[in-house]
Amino acid sequence: AEMLPDTKCYFISVKPSPFRTPFLNNIVLFNKYVHDLIEFKKNWEYIDLFTPMINELGLPSNSFYSSDPLHLNNTGYALLGKLIRDKINQTEDQIDKNKILKVNISIICLQKILS
Numbered sequence: 001a002e003m004l005p006d007t008k009c010y011f012i013s014v015k016p017s018p019f020r021t022p023f024l025n026n027i028v029l030f031n032k033y034v035h036d037l038i039e040f041k042k043n044w045e046y047i048d049l050f051t052p053m054i055n056e057l058g059l060p061s062n063s064f065y066s067s068d069p070l071h072l073n074n075t076g077y078a079l080l081g082k083l084i085r086d087k088i089n090q091t092e093d094q095i096d097k098n099k100i101l102k103v104n105i106s107i108i109c110l111q112k113i114l115s
Contacts, residue, residue, distance in 0.1 A: 008091055009043055010084070013050045015076075016060040018069035024060070047087050049080060 013031040016024060031050055038044035053076070055061040062069070064076035072080065 005043070007043060008045065010045050010047055010087060011038060012047045012080070012084070015049050015064075015072075016053050018060045018062055018065060020070070021060060045087055045091055047083050049083060052079060052083070 011034055013034070014027045016027060020027065027050070031048075035046045035048075038046055053061055053064050060069075064072055064079060066073040
């Protein structure tokens with residue numbers, strides 16, 4: 001982020017897989033640590049995948065995982081994709097539209113030069 005100051009960076013929290021339930025407290029602490037670390041950095045955004053994957057008992061929900069309790073199923077990937085899209089759309093609303101226009105024009109010019 002320091003070398004590309006206008007680049008937006010996203011951190012996706014560690015997911016609470018049922019396989020890693022014994023480490024749930026460590027995952028919570030790690031996610032909080034990273035969240036607090038980047039909360040006031042202008043180029044960083046935190047995407048919370050952890051919270052929506054926890055059931056009413058405070059445990060990882062099996063509904064987001066395939067037959068093994070570690071890898072996401074289609075529902076889990078759909079949630080992940082939605083959270084990423086929502087955060088990017090929210091972030092784009094805050095970005096200076098002139099910068100986006102300049103970047104798009106630069107890309108078009110570069111494409112014409114290279115073709």
